[in-house]
Amino acid sequence: MARIKIDMPDHYTFTTELPVRISDINYGGHLGNDAVLSMIHEARIRFLNYYHYTELDVEGAGIIMTDSAIVYRAEGFHGDMIQLDVTVGDFNKYGCDIYYVLSNKKTAAEIAHAKTGIVFFDYEERKVIPVPEGFKASMEKDA
Numbered sequence: 001m002a003r004i005k006i007d008m009p010d011h012y013t014f015t016t017e018l019p020v021r022i023s024d025i026n027y028g029g030h031l032g033n034d035a036v037l038s039m040i041h042e043a044r045i046r047f048l049n050y051y052h053y054t055e056l057d058v059e060g061a062g063i064i065m066t067d068s069a070i071v072y073r074a075e076g077f078h079g080d081m082i083q084l085d086v087t088v089g090d091f092n093k094y095g096c097d098i099y100y101v102l103s104n105k106k107t108a109a110e111i112a113h114a115k116t117g118i119v120f121f122d123y124e125e126r127k128v129i130p131v132p133e134g135f136k137a138s139m140e141k142d143a
């Protein structure tokens with residue numbers, strides 16, 4: 001299979017930080033691949049909260065994850081402070097992609113590129129629904 005290359009945006013609308021905890025370290029002595037997925041989950045929640053949303057309530061709508069991709073660019077180690085830059089893009093009728101750049105705050109070395117695809121979802125009807133206009137407008141305002 002071809003190497004994954006994520007076409008990352010140039011501009012990010014939200015930044016947060018997370019330390020590499022001892023529980024994020026795997027038997028290779030470095031930041032585990034699964035821990036990176038957890039870190040982007042935390043970053044996504046903080047990103048949504050910044051816009052007064054939650055994963056269950058974005059303008060009254062829920063979201064569901066349709067895909068995820070991570071490119072591991074450099075190792076992370078216990079005690080490193082990781083900066084996570086987040087933005088959204090590539091809107092379609094039902095959803096968009098959320099992009100994440102993880103970098104070592106001290107050295108600026110990029111640790112990972114990641115993106116998660118989402119669609120808006122009515123959890124009661126269990127069906128895909130269009131992107132709420134208010135969400136798109138909030139995202140475009142800061143783009």
Ligand SMILES: CC(C)(COP(=O)(O)OP(=O)(O)OC[C@H]1O[C@@H](n2cnc3c(N)ncnc32)[C@H](O)[C@@H]1OP(=O)(O)O)[C@@H](O)C(=O)NCCC(=O)NCCSC(=O)c1ccc(O)cc1
Nearest residue numbers: 055056063064065066092093094095117118119121127128
């Ligand atoms: C994504 C799905 C809901 C799509 O449902 P389907 O029944 O296949 O959709 P349909 O084929 O009927 O398509 C309905 C419409 O949606 C559109 N659609 C379907 N998939 C997509 C994607 N991926 N992108 C854009 N549009 C899509 C499709 O084109 C149809 O459009 P119209 O033709 O215009 O009607 C379904 O594939 C699914 O349930 N996948 C599993 C999702 C899942 O379990 N994800 C992991 C758990 S959720 C999660 O981890 C998480 C959620 C939220 C968080 O904040 C965090 C984590």
